[in-house]
Amino acid sequence: MPSCSECGRKVMLAYRCRYCGEGFCEEHRLPERHQCPGIEAAKEEARIGRARAGDRRGDFGAWVDSASSTRFYLEGHVFEKTLSGDIQIDNGRFSRDEAREIAEMLSSDNPFLKLNATLAIWAKNGTIYVGLLVAAVILLAVVIVILKV
Numbered sequence: 747m748p749s750c751s752e753c754g755r756k757v758m759l760a761y762r763c764r765y766c767g768e769g770f771c772e773e774h775r776l777p778e779r780h781q782c783p784g785i786e787a788a789k790e791e792a793r794i795g796r797a798r799a800g801d802r803r804g805d806f807g808a809w810v811d812s813a814s815s816t817r818f819y820l821e822g823h824v825f826e827k828t829l830s831g832d833i834q835i836d837n838g839r840f841s842r843d844e845a846r847e848i849a850e851m852l853s854s855d856n857p858f859l860k861l862n863a864t865l866a867i868w869a870k871n872g873t874i875y876v877g878l879l880v881a882a883v884i885l886l887a888v889v890i891v892i893l894k895v
Contacts, residue, residue: 748760750770751769751770751774753773763775763782763784764822765782765783765785765787765788765819766782767819767824788819806820806846806853810846820853823835823836823852825845825849835848835871836871836873837871838868838869840870848866851863852864
């Protein structure tokens with residue numbers, strides 16, 4: 747059973763912070779309630795605005811090439827380095843070149859590129875398959891209801 751990273755309380759469903767990636771209970775789920783280290787960086791990024799998007803790509807390139815083992819956050823996605831040298835994005839494994847392309851697409855102003863990057867991440871981490879399975883079950887239920895009428 748997961749526990750809150752702030753108070754240690756066991757919870758049925760932990761809320762994952764989009765800024766630091768840690769799991770929290772309902773009381774500490776908001777960044778302000780758990781002294782989130784990533785919230786200041788997010789506030790600064792919001793202040794600077796979209797003009798910084800080009801720099802963010804440079805930040806990503808520097809992060810990939812560095813020896814740092816910290817997480818990198820971009821457009822709500824968590825990038826982590828693995829021991830094998832690959833990059834894990836939201837628990838989906840990518841090569842360094844693929845991760846660079848994904849980061850570039852996520853940093854783009856083009857919503858279709860961002861969607862394409864998100865779908866690529868979902869395909870690698872299995873989320874898209876769960877979504878397709880749920881959609882198939884719903885469609886099957888609708889067909890059964892229609893055939894019975």
